Amino acid sequence: MIMANNVEIDNRAIGQRIRRNRKKFELSREEFAEIIGLSDYYVGQLERGERQMSLPALVKIANCLHVSLDYLVWGKLPSEAYYVHDGHNGYCASYGSKDTELNELINKCSPKEYELIKKIIKTILPYMSIKN
Template identity: 65%
Template sequence: MKKVKKNIEIDNKAVGQRIREEREKFRLSREEFAEILGLSDYYIGQLERGERQMSLPVLVKIVNCLHISLDYLIFGKTSGGVYDSNKDTELNNLLNKCSPGELEIVKKLINTILPYLCKNQPFSS
């Protein structure tokens, strides 16, 4: 049986659009995002416009910083998050004690600090 080679085309513009959309969810400017990653804002702009491909280390930094999967970034597929809310009863217990207003504050805090966590763990998942 003959093996069929499948060339997978990566749509750099779509990848760049997903980077931009995810960055904007954290309300980060391109300059802030670049600083967190240790890259230039010009380079981030090129990635977001699909004008340039990134290296594997940069790809890993971006997905870790934005807390998204490689599948989603490259192919637009989502496969659920890493967090299993059923397993972390301590966190659930704390969140269940919060009022709706307090939950909004918690969400804002998490959205604010999440991108910065990648600085401490650049290649972990």
């Protein structure tokens, strides 16, 4: 689709970002569709880039996947992203380096405990909506 200022929207790229982020939460297409209130057939079409979604559908998807609209549409990452990674001295979690308590708690975890926490977060996060 081409918008007013000759800006092209790449539905296939949007669909790939949706699929990639859905899989990060280990959600099947059917589970994801149920959470956001859309049919799995429609979600499949979106992920393949065959359909252009409405703004309300785009917002539901972004909220469920906890990504920005800017990221879904243009692939731009936010400057302050929340991430957890395996650092040299244990695990490190940060949200713009604001939450040292979470860092301390995660650093106290064994590898098995860390994996369990990660699984719990992946399970509940899609059901939570972003509140800024």
